Amino acid sequence: GQNIDQPTEMTATEGAIVQINCTYQTSGFNGLFWYQQHAGEAPTFLSYNVLDGLEEKGRFSSFLSRSKGYSYLLLKELQMKDSASYLCAPHNDYKLSFGAGTTVTVRA
Amino acid sequence: DAMVIQNPRYQVTQFGKPVTLSCSQTLNHNVMYWYQQKSSQAPKLLFHYYDKDFNNEADTPDNFQSRRPNTSFCFLDIRSPGLGDAAMYLCATSKEGTSGGGGTQYFGPGTRLTVL
Numbered sequence: 044g045q046n047i048d049q050p051t052e053m054t055a056t057e058g059a060i061v062q063i064n065c066t067y068q069t070s071g072f073n074g075l076f077w078y079q080q081h082a083g084e085a086p087t088f089l090s091y092n093v094l095d096g097l098e099e100k101g102r103f104s105s106f107l108s109r110s111k112g113y114s115y116l117l118l119k120e121l122q123m124k125d126s127a128s129y130l131c132a133p134h135n136d137y138k139l140s141f142g143a144g145t146t147v148t149v150r151a
Numbered sequence: 152d153a154m155v156i157q158n159p160r161y162q163v164t165q166f167g168k169p170v171t172l173s174c175s176q177t178l179n180h181n182v183m184y185w186y187q188q189k190s191s192q193a194p195k196l197l198f199h200y201y202d203k204d205f206n207n208e209a210d211t212p213d214n215f216q217s218r219r220p221n222t223s224f225c226f227l228d229i230r231s232p233g234l235g236d237a238a239m240y241l242c243a244t245s246k247e248g249t250s251g252g253g254g255t256q257y258f259g260p261g262t263r264l265t266v267l
Contacts, residue, residue: 085259137245139196143191
């Protein structure tokens, strides 16, 4: 079976840093995606990790530890437009298993 | 430039009345997926096509069917919609289905289905 855990909600102020943690237990694992989803819109691709370590992409970074079944998404220099849901999605071959998402609210 | 297009964006149907949702892509990707997403929940994979090969998820109800007449188009048919089928339906594509960047899924804007 699949089990993906991430916090339901987080709130932070503009300009701050927020770290969204994700733990997973899946049958088969090739890598892990992070997607951003604004309310009422489709998920958009943010990052992909296949090897252990940190992948940095501008203001967003993602970390993976395969042995611990753990990943995090780091959002730096938060902007109001970053208010959205962030979905952790480990994958096995074609199949993504999405977590329920972490809703991040950025306050002025 | 839209790459994964879904029509319509909003669909209203009546209980039990068949409905078809459509998806098209300009990416020439091999794999196309259909997801169901209910409010505040994770997207749930219904099925996917790898080229012409259809792959159904074990827990997808028989009420949901799909067709892929060519590389660019894929349809979701709901034969007898129930109130519980009201949701956002997301189409996604990926170049390949294997590990690595080729497996990255690109989503369309979704079709929000209301069942009266």
